[in-house]
Amino acid sequence: MDYLIMSIILVFFFYNLFLRSDVKKEWKELSPSSSILSYLCFGGAASYFGARIFELEWLYLIALYSVIGILVSERELNTVKKIVIAIFILLLLSIFRVPTDDSFKDYISSKDMYQCIRDYECVKITSKKTPDGRQETVVEILRIKGRSFEWKLFYAKGSLTLENDKGEEETLKGINIAGFWYDR
Numbered sequence: 001m002d003y004l005i006m007s008i009i010l011v012f013f014f015y016n017l018f019l020r021s022d023v024k025k026e027w028k029e030l031s032p033s034s035s036i037l038s039y040l041c042f043g044g045a046a047s048y049f050g051a052r053i054f055e056l057e058w059l060y061l062i063a064l065y066s067v068i069g070i071l072v073s074e075r076e077l078n079t080v081k082k083i084v085i086a087i088f089i090l091l092l093l094s095i096f097r098v099p100t101d102d103s104f105k106d107y108i109s110s111k112d113m114y115q116c117i118r119d120y121e122c123v124k125i126t127s128k129k130t131p132d133g134r135q136e137t138v139v140e141i142l143r144i145k146g147r148s149f150e151w152k153l154f155y156a157k158g159s160l161t162l163e164n165d166k167g168e169e170e171t172l173k174g175i176n177i178a179g180f181w182y183d184r
Contacts, residue, residue, distance in 0.1 A: 009049045010046055018042075044063045047059045057097075060093070071085055094178035097179030103158075104174055104181065107174055108122070109122075116144070119144070121141055124139075124140045124164075125137065126138045126140070142162035145161045145162065145163040157173070157176075158181070159174075
């Protein structure tokens with residue numbers, strides 16, 4: 001069903017931007033580089049709706065680049081206004097992409113070594129070489145001893161403290177900037 005809806009949206013935008021003769025005339029009157037503007041509009045709209053329908057976060061960046069490209073190609077705005085608008089759009093995007101919930105656990109689970117399926121435990125998967133030279137996989141269940149999540153306007157911090165059966169603790173920390181988690 002999602003593919004059908006996305007196909008309808010793409011056909012709608014393609015028809016309205018490239019095939020309708022009255023729209024073609026308006027684009028030609030608007031700017032000599034109207035074909036670039038129409039492609040940027042099409043790419044931005046398709047990326048935005050693709051990101052919303054298929055939940056692909058990286059498509060928002062393509063939509064953002066399209067909007068910034070449209071702003072840069074606008075002749076009536078002076079350079080200072082273009083830069084201010086582009087910075088404002090980037091700040092808004094970074095604010096809205098910072099998660100307000102505890103998505104840090106999902107980030108930890110996306111790594112190769114850890115899987116946090118439940119809210120109270122994680123599984124750590126490592127491999128080591130045995131004395132006879134063979135590779136052995138070690139699976140260890142770690143209890144979640146503590147967690148923290150701090151949301152700030154432009155970034156978020158997450159922390160997860162894990163404890164094994166021997167009582168040894170391991171703390172995983174990360175920072176989220178514009179929707180992307182980084183280790184800290």
